[in-house]
Amino acid sequence: MRAVTVIPGTPNSLRLVDGYPEPPIDEGAVLVQALAVGICGTDHEIIDGHYGEAPPGSAELVIGHESLGRVIEDPTGSLRPGDLVAGVVRHPDPVPCPNCAVGEWDMCSNGQYTEHGIKGLPGFARERWRVDPQYAILLEPALAQVGMLLEPASIVAKAWEHIERIGARAVWRPETVLVTGAGPIGLLAALLACQRGFTVHVLDRSPTGPKPDLVRALGAQYHSEGMAALGFDPDVVLECTGAPSVVLDVMCQAAPNGIVCLTGVSTGGRMIDFDAGALNRELVLENNVVFGSVNANRRHWDLAATALAKADRQWLEALISRRVPVEAYAEAYTPVSGEIKVVLDFA
Template sequence: MKAITVEPKKAGTARLEDIPEPDIRNGSVLVEAIAVGVCGTDAEIVEGKYGWAPPGKLRLVLGHESLGRVIDPGPAPGFNVGDLVVGIVRRPDPVPCANCAVGEWDMCRNGLYTERGIKEVDGFMSERWRIEPGYAMKVDPTLGILGVLLEPTTVVAKAWEMARAVGQRSFWEPENALITGAGPVGLLAALIGMQEGLDVHVFDRNTSGPKPDLVKALGATYHSTAVSDVGFEPDIIIECTGVGQVIAQTIHQVAPGGVICLTGVGGGGAAPAAVTADTAAAAVLKNNAIVGSVNANKRHWYKASRALARADRAWLARLITRRERPENFKEALVRQPGDIKVIVQFAEI
């Protein structure tokens, strides 16, 4: 079968090649790949900046944002031929640490977790893949190809959960939220904020293209000048850019007692000590909380699936701005103007 593979830590090694059929030891549920979303992590792996091959192998099958159709459900109950499923990405460490032991593998403390398509386990960019029943999530069949958005939605489902949990440290009734960044993660964060009944605002530098219209179609408010110009102090900020300057601005802009959840990973560079101290002072004097969030556990996958099931299908469809065939996967990794979510499509839905 065909798969998109790479030799991690070596740029220029990604290729579409023939590999053996998936080993049943990787899971009793056999799945035909329909689509795999592409994100910045995939680009970094292809550029040689990141990634680990499975033990004893030189190459890693890419892809962690999956959507597939069950070919053989195996002996475990709960799945049928034709079910649409996605694969949970992270696996708990083998020790396990205390968090992994209770199913909170997204909060792994010793770093020995593995991740499909990223760290020591092959991903989903192959014509067929296997998965353990406990790590396969059914998708609402009415979503169709839009089910490929489930993994990025889990990231912000967790972020919203964490922001609200931290906010409960005091009496707190949030009314509004600011999302920084209008990529797929930011837009999905805005979707959940609207579903929770908040007054949602989204900040992004783009003044044209699909992003402003997508935000307005949600019923949210779009801003493109600066975080300091949004005109209000947000109770919750979900930060999805990873840009140092934007992060610093959010700390100065958030309301007293507000919560900032950082989800973006970037390279904003080091800030001068005085700037760091001033930014910290702003957080201290307003009783703000800043929390980082990455990955998701099964609870967040369930919450994300509910959020997508409730969402307007026409709006979700506008997030997928480009589809590439596996043989053109390199084009999928190159951002083009107007791109939001690009997918590699292996089969028709």
Template structure:
């Protein structure tokens, strides 16, 4: 069968090749892969910046944002042939730490976790994969065209869960949220903010292409420029770029008692001059919180499925701005200036008939 593989640490080593059928030891469920999403992590692995092959192997099968269809599954696991599924990316460490033992592998404390398509486990960009049933999340049929968005949506579902947990430390009645960055994570974060009834603002540097209209069609406001000018004094900020200046500006721009969630990862290549003494004073005196979040566990995937099922499917499909077949995988990795989410299709589902959005979708 065909798979997209890379030699981690070797730039330009990605290639489409024939590999063996998946080993049954990898999982008792056999899944036909329909599509995988491409994100910055995949591009960094292809560029040789990141990634690790399984022990004893040189090459890694790419792909951690998946959509598949069950071909066979053991009885008693809640799965049947034909079910649409998404594979969970992270696996707990073998020790395990206290968090992994409790199913909170996204909060692993000793770093010995593994991740499909990223760290020491083959990914989903192969025509067929084996997966442990407990690491498959079932999707409703109406997500057949956009189920590949579940993995990035799980990241923001976790972010929102933690924001709300932190907010309960005091009497808290948030009204506004600013999302910095209108990429897939930012737009999905904005969607979940709208679903919570908040006044949502999105800040990005682009002025053309699909992003501004995607934001406005959510009923949210689109901004460019500086955080402090575009949207000062918001209750919540989700920082989705990792740009150092934006991170710093976000920490200075909330209302008292504000919460800043950092989901973007900085490259560390640019120095930033900042008055951290003044920042410290503001954070302390206003009871602000700044925290980081990454990855997701099963309940976050399930929350993501519910959020996407409530959204306008036509709006969600507009997030996927490029679809490339497996044999033209390079087209998905070569990010265009107006791309939001690129997807590699291995075996795309049949076109679905037109559907009306759910009555409660915005």
């Protein structure tokens, strides 16, 4: 079968392998026919050689962690042939740590977790893959064109769950949400905020293109003039860019008792002068909370599946900028400015 692989740590080693081995049964009882994989910044960083870890005993890593496929067989009876599924990315560590032991593997404390297409497990950019039933998320048939969005949606679902848990520390009636960045994570964060009934604002540097219309279609407000021009202090901020200057700005912008969730990952190496004392004073005196959130456990994947099922299908489809057949894999993994989500199509 065909699979898209890299040699971790070796820049530009991306290739399409014809004759890649079929997935062995020890990868999981559920055999899945791949339909598509979504492509994100993590894939590009792995291709550039910045990180990534091949499975034990192999020099190659099949990439792809935003999956979508149809069940071929499941001898356990949990799923039926033809069911639409996505595969959970992270698996718990074998020790396990206290969090992994109770299914909270997104909060792994010893770093020995594995992740499909990223760390120690083959990814989903192959024609067939296997997974245990507990890591297979059943999707509604209507999501057949957009189900690969489940992985980024699961990250946002976790972020919202933790925001709501933190908010429960006191009487908290948030009204205004700010999302910084209108990429897939930011737009899905705005979707879940709108589903919760908040007044939602999205800040992105692109004044044109599809992003403003996508935000307005949710009933949210779009801004491209910068943080200083917003004119309000949000109760909740989801920072989805990882841009250091934006990260600092949102920490200073939150309303009293505000919560800032950082989902964007900074590359590092950029120095910014700022008044750390003033930031500390503001966070302390206003009871603000800043926290980071990454990955998701099974509960969050299920929450994300419910959120996508409730969303407008045409809106979700509009997030996908390009669908590229697997034969043109190199084109799919070549970034184009202004795109939101590129999908590698196996169907």
